[in-house]
Every structure is written in C-alpha cells, then in structure tokens.
Amino acid sequence: MSSLLFPMGLLLAAGMIGSAALALFTSQRITAVLAAGLVSLFASVLFLLLAAPDVAMTEAAIGSGLTTFLFLFVLGRIRRENKQ
C-alpha cells in the first residue's frame, strides 16, 4: 500500500499542477472554472490517500462542488446581463 502511495500521490500532484496551469492559461472562462474545480477534486483524492477522509469530503463538497457552481452562476449572470 505504502509503495503504491508515493507514485499515486505524485500523479495526483502532477494532475493538480496541470489543471491549475490550464485554469491560468486557457482563454475560455468556462474551461478555467472547470479546471479550478478539477484542482480541488484531485486535492480531495490526495487527502483521501493521506488518510484524512473528513477533509477530503469537505474539499470535494465545498471546493470542487459549491465553488464551481458559484462561479458558473456568476458567469451565467454576467452573460445574461451583457445580452440585455
């Protein structure tokens, strides 16, 4: 288990850095929002691997769930008001 832990942690960290970079450098807002949510999703799996399931649940529910929804709501609102 512990021999598997290190490469998996490395993989998840690489995924986090990759999606964070995607969120920074993409030109589409919707992609940036989803990539930022992906960072939190990878982080919550990493917390689970590090034996912190409570923190992992908080991260998954608030970090990758509600925050992403909040951004999407605000994006939709901006788009709606620009059309008027």
Next chain:
Amino acid sequence: MSLPRQTIVFVLLAILGVAFWTLMSGYAPDAELNRSALYYAQNTAQETGAQNIVTAIIVTYRGLDTLGEVTVLFLTAAIVGLVLSHSFAPKKAAGPGILPPGELLTTGARILVPMILLFGAYVFINGHLTPGGGFQGGAILASGAVLALLADPTRRFSHSIIHLVESGSGLFYVTIGVIGAVLAGGFLDNRILPLGEFGTILSGGAIPLIYTLIGLKVGAEFSSILESFEETEDAA
C-alpha cells in the same frame, strides 16, 4: 510600467517559494503522537462515545470554534444577501439570457435531487460514526438545491422556510450548548444525553443532535447564498 510590476510579482513568488522550501526541507514525520493528539486518541471513545475522533474534536472538545465557524458562515450569507438586495429580481422568470435546461438535466435532476438530499442527511446524522459531518452534509444538501435550481431556473424556494431552518437550528445549537454548561461539564458538552452503546447511531450523547443542527444550518446558508445569486439581477 509593466516590467517593474512583473518583477515585484516574481520577487514575491520567489520569497513564497523559499518559505515553502525551508518548511519542506526541515520536515520530518513525527514518530509518535504529540501530547494533545495522544490524549484525543486515548480518551475520546470513553469520554464522548463517538467513533469518529475528528467529529468528537470538532463538536465537543473544540465546540466553541465550530460555533465561531458557523457564525462566520452566517455573516457571509447575510452580507451576500445585503449586497445583492440592491439588485432587482428578473422581470420574467424566462429572461432573454436564461437558457432552457436540456431534457437530460431535467430528467436526471428528478432522480438525483432526492438522492443527494438523502445522502446529505445521512452524512450529518452519521457524523459521529463515519467520516463527514455537519459541514460536509450541509454542503451536499446545498448541492442538491443547486442541481434543482440548474434543472429549473424558474424554481423558487420559500424564503421563510430557509430563514426558519437557519435561525431555528442556530438557536437550538446555542441552547444545547448552554444546557451543556448547566447540566454537564461545560458549554457544548455532549454528555447531557446518555452516551449510548459505542458505535450505534444513537450514541455519542448530543453529538448527532448538534451535527444535525449544524448540517441544516450550513445547508440553509449555502442554499440562500446561491439562491440570492440566482434570483437577483442588476439593473440594465
């Protein structure tokens, strides 16, 4: 103008990197638990009757901090509502920019929303047994509410019910804390109710009750934040 600003950013990033590097290079995992962790690991089960030590710490040993967190969340919801109260409600439910949700989303939400709400309730009721608790369960409840809003943007939740749940659970939470100070060892002490059999759902004294109230309160607060974003609109 732009070059010095970028230089400042890079210098700040470098300082941050050095700070993290010194933190990481001196890191060695602890071979044994420190004193407070050892106390929690040894005494949580017989003192609080909770199977999940994290929950026992959050709700009982550090209950006052949790009350503070719930207060911060309440203030956030109140401020969002206050700022957005200067906005207008959309004139029509189907404004010019509101996209109609697809068939897949509407049908999927009809199945998923009750299941998500049930799962949220499961998470906070079982907070003293399994990972998770009031905050996580409340956030899951709010995700269910968001899914319902996404599937039907014209849907409106009753404000009075949300406010009733929010203020009622907050009031009960503080009341339980005061009862703990009067009847048991101190504010938010969970031993006002019998500890019950270790590992069953009705155990841990007042912990399931407190976490249910926290879950309802957090869920209501998150829902009201997201709802005020959905319901308001700036003047064109």
